[in-house]
Amino acid sequence: MAVSGTRIALVRDAFHLDVDEFLADSTGTALVGRNGAGKTTLLLALQGLIEHNGVVQRPSRCAGVFAAPAVLRGSVLWNIEIVVRSAFPASDDDARRRARAAAESVGLAALADRDARRLSSGERQRLALARALALEPQALFLDEAFANIDADGRVELRRLVRDFIERSGCTLVVATQTLADVSALCQRVVLLENGRVELDAPLSPATLDARPYLAALAAEATSP
């Protein structure tokens, strides 16, 4: 159920992405790098959402969460339900049950009937995670998925994702600017710079010391 990519090359709005090899599995891979380094573009390419010249192999059931989740006109519950119904041959009752369980798991039970467009940005991110996890994906792609969620919520939701990964063996790729996301969810770090892989190594103190950007990421996490 791993995700692998070979020679992923593309040009998009004058930005060049050129990644020779990429491999991720259930141990979790974090994509880190400065703004504009190519994290989101690589995530989109890995999910097959943008055209590129390379070859990507991924499981049949994948789910991606975007940094600014789009929601549909309708309740929180319906937003999850419609995705579940599209992915599974689920009955209405089954889809509703799955949707309710997913909403509860991300702390949106009390807002289940609220119009999703009225949610705050953090609540939208919770909804996006619920939609993705309700699909029980074999590969999960998270793009700054916790960025707007409150601090205790972030801890709780990282734990939720980690439990799901451990239980299901789902492959995880996380694009993030936060060391807490990396250390909670990933055992491998891929540093991108100007569309290229600058470093691909297991997460360790030595890796975090290996490049100035990673050292800055680590320093920010420990700074008062």
Next chain:
Amino acid sequence: MAAIAALSIAVSVTATLVAALFAIPGAFWIVHGRSTGRVLLLGFFNVGLGFPPVAVGLLIAFFFWRSGPLGWFDLLYTPGTMILAQVIVIIPLVGSLAVIALRTVDATLPHQLAALGVPTATRRRLLLREAAPVLAACVVAGFGRAIAEVGAAQMTGGNIEGQTRVLTTATMLAVGKGEFGQAFAYVAVLLGIMAVIAGGTLVLQARWR
């Protein structure tokens, strides 16, 4: 009066539905398609906004004239050519407004739904559903232009009593004869129809909110 109003509504509703059938998928293609031909269609919509209805009427009258290229259809001065003229007049309006309507929906929505494995057909249906309240306003604008149009209706319908006389051409005739009371009555009915349609759209949009 009732027959004239009924024909006005029938011709304009039919023209609006046919125009929407072409314009909305066209707008969808412009906003979410990839082919470069989209620019041409957008250009047609934009240029078409300025088409004088009288020019459209003239072209249709020319083509469907008894000795014209399409004269053997024998359609001139029938509701059929009136509908055709209105369709051509309002497609650019409905199309260009529909482009704006579809652009109000989050541009990343198709990608986000695809990232969750939602099939293409369902994605399209959901995108249309998101834009539906604004698309409804586009269709109503098209209907408003169709039912209020007079130049093309006169030229392609001929204002034949009991056959092609609609509220606008009947108003022109009444004014020509100096029957202002009758003309005001036609216009009042025209405004009443628009008020009902606009009110209905408001109710629909409120329910969709």
